[in-house]
Amino acid sequence: MRTIALRQALREAMEEEMRIDSSVFLMGEEVAQYNGAYKVSQGMLTEFGPKRIVDTPISELGFAAIGVGAAMNNTKPIIEFMTWNFAELAIDQIVNHAAKIVSMSGGQFSCPIVFRGPNGSAGQLAAQHSQAFENWYANVPGLKVISTINPYDAKGLLKSAIRDADPVVFMESETAYGDLGEVPEETYLIPIGKASIKKEGTDVTIVSYNKMMKVAMDAATELAKENINAEVIDLRTIRPLDWQTIVESVKKTNRLVIVEEQWPFGSISSEITYRTQKEAFDFLDAPIRRICSADANMHYAHNLVAGYLPDVPKTVKLVKEVMYMKK
Secondary structure, eight states: OEEEEHHHHHHHHHHHHHHHOTTEEEEETTSSTTOOTTSTTTTHHHHHOTTTEEEOOSOHHHHHHHHHHHHTTTOEEEEEOSOTTGGGGGHIIIIIIITTHHHHTTTSOOOOOEEEEEOSOOSSOOGGGOOOOHHHHHTSTTOEEEEOOOHHHHHHHHHHHHHOSSOEEEEEOGGGTTOEEEEOSSOOOOOTTOOEEEEOOSSEEEEEOTTHHHHHHHHHHHHHTTTOOEEEEEOOEEESOOHHHHHHHHHHHSOEEEEOSSOSTTOHHHHHHHHHHHHHGGGOSSOOEEEOOOSSOOOSSHHHHHHHSOOHHHHHHHHHHHTTOOO
């Protein structure tokens, strides 16, 4: 094992797949000459050249459309968005074309394309640059949605996404590209659609994904100081969702708290709550609870950012409530 940053793990995944498959290429704003806005593609232009590491104009709709067309013609594009906030401009190509072409063509065309980039808040960037979109894309049949920041998970899942025959939405985090983690020396893949139990426990299940996993793990550490043994599950893949891992954990712990960066209405936690009460109602000893971002646009002021996002104290408080403990 070796320790590398998230940006390096993502880069290695793309490089390894491009070396074994000449149909794979990367396209997006500043991915080539500038080495990527977040240096994820650093050095790739030198190795693979301008035909496979392609700089684009500031035109998300345009280069997403080129990618979809290329994917329909026996190539495997990786489309990098500088942020998923800007991908709203390309949502017609992602939702109305990439997601639908297989069914609308009766299987005559496939669309093996990966759309990737940072998602969610990244500090004081205000309302238009701080949105989390997992639930938007997970709502669309035909798309697979991955959301992770752990270097090990990110590398293995990105390699699987590039090899997948279906369009994959791959969501990262701007604030986590420098985060370190252990990654094996040897080549490996992680199957799409399988959650990971990051900490085993017996008293309560905490489910999260992407950078809210830091909140979940830190909350579990704080809860342990009060003899509450939390099990923490990282979804990693949002669609298809690994219901079985969640349900089996709840059958053991009898309590569920979900921590996510989505807005609360129609969120991933809403779907998890419905499915869990349907499949494991008799095992629940307390209502399922969740922490989402505030049901509002995120403002710039530091105190409003802090109030908007889930955090460790809020998570600990909620876990104590489902444990029926005094505050």
